[in-house]
Amino acid sequence: MRLFMEPARSRGPNTHCSSAAVLCVLCVLGCVLDASGGCPSACVCNLTDADCGGRGLTSLPSLWLLPPSTRTLLLPNNRLASLPPSAFANLSSLERLDLSNNYLDNLPAALFRELANLSALSLRNNSLRAVERDLLQGLSQLRRLDLSLNGLSAVPLGLLDDTQGLTWLSLAGNRLHALERAAFEPLANLQSLQLGGNPWECDCNLRDFKHWMEWLLYRGGRVDALECTLPKDLRGRDIRGVPIEMFNYCLQLEDENGGGPRGSGPPCNRGNGTPAPQPSESPAVATDGEQPDCVKQRYRPVSVRRAIGTVVVAGVVCSIVCVMMVGAAAYGCIYASLMAKYQRELKKRQPLMGDGDADADPEDKQISSVA
Numbered sequence: 001m002r003l004f005m006e007p008a009r010s011r012g013p014n015t016h017c018s019s020a021a022v023l024c025v026l027c028v029l030g031c032v033l034d035a036s037g038g039c040p041s042a043c044v045c046n047l048t049d050a051d052c053g054g055r056g057l058t059s060l061p062s063l064w065l066l067p068p069s070t071r072t073l074l075l076p077n078n079r080l081a082s083l084p085p086s087a088f089a090n091l092s093s094l095e096r097l098d099l100s101n102n103y104l105d106n107l108p109a110a111l112f113r114e115l116a117n118l119s120a121l122s123l124r125n126n127s128l129r130a131v132e133r134d135l136l137q138g139l140s141q142l143r144r145l146d147l148s149l150n151g152l153s154a155v156p157l158g159l160l161d162d163t164q165g166l167t168w169l170s171l172a173g174n175r176l177h178a179l180e181r182a183a184f185e186p187l188a189n190l191q192s193l194q195l196g197g198n199p200w201e202c203d204c205n206l207r208d209f210k211h212w213m214e215w216l217l218y219r220g221g222r223v224d225a226l227e228c229t230l231p232k233d234l235r236g237r238d239i240r241g242v243p244i245e246m247f248n249y250c251l252q253l254e255d256e257n258g259g260g261p262r263g264s265g266p267p268c269n270r271g272n273g274t275p276a277p278q279p280s281e282s283p284a285v286a287t288d289g290e291q292p293d294c295v296k297q298r299y300r301p302v303s304v305r306r307a308i309g310t311v312v313v314a315g316v317v318c319s320i321v322c323v324m325m326v327g328a329a330a331y332g333c334i335y336a337s338l339m340a341k342y343q344r345e346l347k348k349r350q351p352l353m354g355d356g357d358a359d360a361d362p363e364d365k366q367i368s369s370v371a
Helices: 002-036 204-218 249-256 293-299 302-370
Strands: 049-051 072-074 096-098 120-122 144-146 168-170 192-194 228-230
Parallel strands (some): 049 072, 120 144, 168 192
């Protein structure tokens, strides 16, 4: 036994040193792996995806544990109400981010600035009332943006300036009354626009956007139903089917208002709906049961009444011309029938006149012979 034990005792120190070195290497590797590619406890992760949805989270998990190569981050169906400005600072490779079905009501400006590779962003079904114009700054690769089912009342100018590659956009189910055309002009590659479920007011404030929407449809894009809620004459109608001529009165209103902001009717006092008083006139007072003139003209402007009058006059003139053409045709038919009858009678008389001359010749010859 001693022959076998003595060598073992002589190698003891070297064995302990090598074991300690291996443990140190393993610890270092473990720290490196934890720092470069971990997974928050509330998420399920693989090499490129992290699913943190449906966990009832009220704050973001430890996203700094995710590796920089993460491409998909899912955070839907939680209770997130706010996000820190640097929430996604270490996820520069992220391509898809889903924050739908949360309670987000305010997002910091340039929240997604570091996500230069982001191609799909969903903020569907949150509590957003407004968004900062710099919210989407730096998202040049964004292709799909879902802002539906929020409480947005406007799309700020400049919000979409950096998203010129956007092909699909949803603004359905918000509180939008009108949209600025200039806010959407950067979207040269847009193919589908969802706008349903908003209380649209189809007045002068929506005229320019209607022009842009018709341009989108002309180049092959798709826009879902956009039903008007105001004015009453257009309630329930799809603005895509409303003739653009119905908005021509907006130019007249601009002239009447001295080139001021476009409105939805002639200048009236907003408080009681009565016409705005002129320098030499007193305000018009509406009688019981009658609407003031300015409100009536809002839904049937002067240019539209003139257009209707022009159509009526043109119809009357066309009717008179048609009657004259029918009369001329009837006169031609009657004249042709009379001439045909006259020709037939003339042909009948010519043989009779010839027979009379033949009968008269023998008598003339007898008289001439007697003489």
